[in-house]
Amino acid sequence: MKILVCISHVPDTTSKINFTEGDTKFDTNGVQFVINPNDEFGLTRAMWFKEKQGATVHVVNVGGPETEPTLRKALAIGADEAIRVNTPATDGYSVAKQLAAVVKEGSYDLVIAGRESIDYNGGMVPGMLAKLTGANFVNTCIGIEVDGTSATVLREIDGGKETLSTALPLVIGGQKGLVEESDLRIPNMRGIMQARSKPLTVKDPVAATAETKSVSFEKPAPRGAVKLVDNVDDLVNLLHNEAKVI
Amino acid sequence: MSVLVYTESEEGKFKKIAFEAVSYAKGVADAMGTTVTAVTINGGNASELGTYGASKVLEVSNGELGQFNAEAYADVIAQAAKKEAAKVVVLTSSANSKFMAPLVAVNLEAGYVPNVTQLPVNISPFNVKHTVFTNKAFAVTEITTEIKVIGLAKNAFGLKENGVSTTAESFAPSLDTHDFDMKIVSVDKASDKVTIADAEIVVSGGRGLKGPENWGMIEELAAILGAATACSKPVSDMGWRPHSEHVGQTGKPVASNLYIAIGISGAIQHLAGINSSKVKVVINNDPEAPFFKAADYGIVGDAFEVVPQLIEKLKAFKAQNA
Numbered sequence: 001m002k003i004l005v006c007i008s009h010v011p012d013t014t015s016k017i018n019f020t021e022g023d024t025k026f027d028t029n030g031v032q033f034v035i036n037p038n039d040e041f042g043l044t045r046a047m048w049f050k051e052k053q054g055a056t057v058h059v060v061n062v063g064g065p066e067t068e069p070t071l072r073k074a075l076a077i078g079a080d081e082a083i084r085v086n087t088p089a090t091d092g093y094s095v096a097k098q099l100a101a102v103v104k105e106g107s108y109d110l111v112i113a114g115r116e117s118i119d120y121n122g123g124m125v126p127g128m129l130a131k132l133t134g135a136n137f138v139n140t141c142i143g144i145e146v147d148g149t150s151a152t153v154l155r156e157i158d159g160g161k162e163t164l165s166t167a168l169p170l171v172i173g174g175q176k177g178l179v180e181e182s183d184l185r186i187p188n189m190r191g192i193m194q195a196r197s198k199p200l201t202v203k204d205p206v207a208a209t210a211e212t213k214s215v216s217f218e219k220p221a222p223r224g225a226v227k228l229v230d231n232v233d234d235l236v237n238l239l240h241n242e243a244k245v246i
Numbered sequence: 247m248s249v250l251v252y253t254e255s256e257e258g259k260f261k262k263i264a265f266e267a268v269s270y271a272k273g274v275a276d277a278m279g280t281t282v283t284a285v286t287i288n289g290g291n292a293s294e295l296g297t298y299g300a301s302k303v304l305e306v307s308n309g310e311l312g313q314f315n316a317e318a319y320a321d322v323i324a325q326a327a328k329k330e331a332a333k334v335v336v337l338t339s340s341a342n343s344k345f346m347a348p349l350v351a352v353n354l355e356a357g358y359v360p361n362v363t364q365l366p367v368n369i370s371p372f373n374v375k376h377t378v379f380t381n382k383a384f385a386v387t388e389i390t391t392e393i394k395v396i397g398l399a400k401n402a403f404g405l406k407e408n409g410v411s412t413t414a415e416s417f418a419p420s421l422d423t424h425d426f427d428m429k430i431v432s433v434d435k436a437s438d439k440v441t442i443a444d445a446e447i448v449v450s451g452g453r454g455l456k457g458p459e460n461w462g463m464i465e466e467l468a469a470i471l472g473a474a475t476a477c478s479k480p481v482s483d484m485g486w487r488p489h490s491e492h493v494g495q496t497g498k499p500v501a502s503n504l505y506i507a508i509g510i511s512g513a514i515q516h517l518a519g520i521n522s523s524k525v526k527v528v529i530n531n532d533p534e535a536p537f538f539k540a541a542d543y544g545i546v547g548d549a550f551e552v553v554p555q556l557i558e559k560l561k562a563f564k565a566q567n568a
């Protein structure tokens with residue numbers, strides 16, 4: 001089985017978000033970038049496929065050279081090879097187009113992506129990629145088993161979960177549940193050393209036109225101070241009469 | 247030309263977000279000088295959609311579509327959009343909408359923007375405002391394709407009545423076998439519980455509650471308010487509560503009218519997921535807890551004292567206002 005894990009390179013969850021150039025660009029100054037958390041769960045699940053079922057695991061990112069440390073981290077965690085498509089990730093559709101070319105060329109059986117990136121929260125790359133490559137697609141995926149060419153997939157739905165059966169090739173939009181928090185792997189020294197000699201191939205982009213264009217950004221208006229009350233009577237009154245939510 | 251809106255339903259009844267989506271679609275249609283067509287799949291009574299501004303309703307009734315199936319539903323919506331020559335397709339931010347929106351978009355060669363919080367800033371160019379960085383900021387994005395797909399954020403627009411006369415027509419899309427490549431084996435769903443996605447009120451507990459055995463009062467508080475229960479990430483990591491209740495940047499987003507956080511410190515990753523809730527209440531015994539900076543109302547106190555009192559007070563309040 002050949003698995004491709006799509007890795008989005010995003011600001012660490014604790015990052016303060018600021019913009020520059022007249023609020024048209026995300027300010028990366030002082031921002032620490034990490035593997036998108038949803039992708040980290042997927043990568044760990046891919047490692048299990050590698051260890052238990054002998055899968056080959058490649059990771060891919062569409063982005064500039066600045067994302068290479070993130071790909072190296074994925075190699076240190078245990079991926080066999082990394083691919084970087086050398087073009088800025090301008091919109092979800094154009095990223096999906098680039099990934100589709102990688103998927104076709106590498107004939108992957110399973111593509112593990114994240115439910116969404118925590119930066120632009122598009123939640124669109126996996127679905128678009130599936131549609132562009134004609135693969136089956138499961139979103140909000142919290143469990144997957146593969147037997148030959150068939151897959152059993154667990155999906156989170158509002159208020160519960162659903163078990164689906166489908167065939168490879170398959171794209172999933174994964175999240176926590178694929179593996180648990182405690183299963184996540186921190187690269188160790190050996191992994192980091194090995195990662196240095198693993199292939200990281202830089203590919204030229206294929207032609208792809210973006211369908212959306214970023215215009216500007218804005219931060220939410222600062223909020224008023226909290227109203228502290230010292231008893232539940234006042235709280236219920238305020239929620240009823242002032243906030244009108246109960 | 248028209249604005250097409252998909253109206254979600256469950257067991258033949260429209261969901262509230264369906265009415266919100268129609269209200270929104272009507273606003274977009276007015277700005278564009280056109281009308282709203284709704285498409286329903288085994289949905290409710292078409293006239294209910296007229297109340298919010300749908301002039302035409304395409305009704306799909308098909309037993310094979312009894313359960314949500316992203317591929318097939320996306321196909322239905324794309325075919326409806328083509329039939330109506332729709333320029334804008336309005337979906338919501340429900341899990342199902344987010345699942346199928348990218349499929350609809352590729353099918354229609356349309357640009358897609360999710361988490362849209364208000365009517366388009368501009369029609370030409372077509373600029374929409376939406377949340378990014380998990381609610382830490384907003385972005386304005388231009389959709390440059392001829393057809394546009396919008397995912398409306400929950401509770402961002404509200405319901406607006408716009409009574410129009412409605413014509414309903416049955417619509418039989420052509421489905422192919424690829425639409426049914428995914429088979430549902432089983433569904434495991436607590437049908438009596440309010441889900442975080444649908445809830446107007448969410449009651450959420452954190453590590454301050456000490457252990458899963460103390461969730462009785464959280465459940466009771468939620469039951470009185472008709473609320474969904476939720477939790478912080480460590481609480482679900484430790485297995486005190488199911489994963490599906492974990493809210494935050496890496497969990498579920500909450501966009502309820504009221505969010506009550508009990509024994510939750512208010513870490514940046516938690517706040518990111520609940521920023522779009524309208525009113526936030528915090529109960530925490532540490533006055534320095536960061537959550538107080540993000541809340542509207544707060545009680546500094548021990549949850550084990552405050553919550554039982556709040557339950558009693560709300561019982562009395564409900565009895566009075568019943």
Ligand SMILES: Cc1cc2nc3c(=O)[nH]c(=O)nc-3n(C[C@H](O)[C@H](O)[C@H](O)COP(=O)(O)OP(=O)(O)OC[C@H]3O[C@@H](n4cnc5c(N)ncnc54)[C@H](O)[C@@H]3O)c2cc1C
Nearest residue numbers: 452453454478479494495496509510511515516531532549
């Ligand atoms: C990559 C990453 C992603 C993350 N994503 C998320 C996410 O999506 N969602 C999320 O929630 N977290 C997330 N976190 C974790 C986050 O950083 C915090 O650790 C977490 O939110 C803290 O949970 P808590 O508030 O329940 O616990 P704590 O921080 O331990 O806070 C407990 C609070 O309870 C109060 N308390 C104690 N006893 C009482 C009492 N008797 N009565 C009242 N109050 C009491 C304390 O004063 C304290 O404020 C993430 C972290 C990382 C690194």
Ligand SMILES: Nc1ncnc2c1ncn2[C@@H]1O[C@H](COP(=O)(O)O)[C@@H](O)[C@H]1O
Nearest residue numbers: 006061062113114116117122123124125
């Ligand atoms: N630039 C990118 N390169 C590789 N994978 C990506 C990229 N952007 C998004 N993805 C994948 O698609 C998922 C959803 O991203 P998004 O649609 O941007 O929310 C991510 O979790 C990644 O798995």
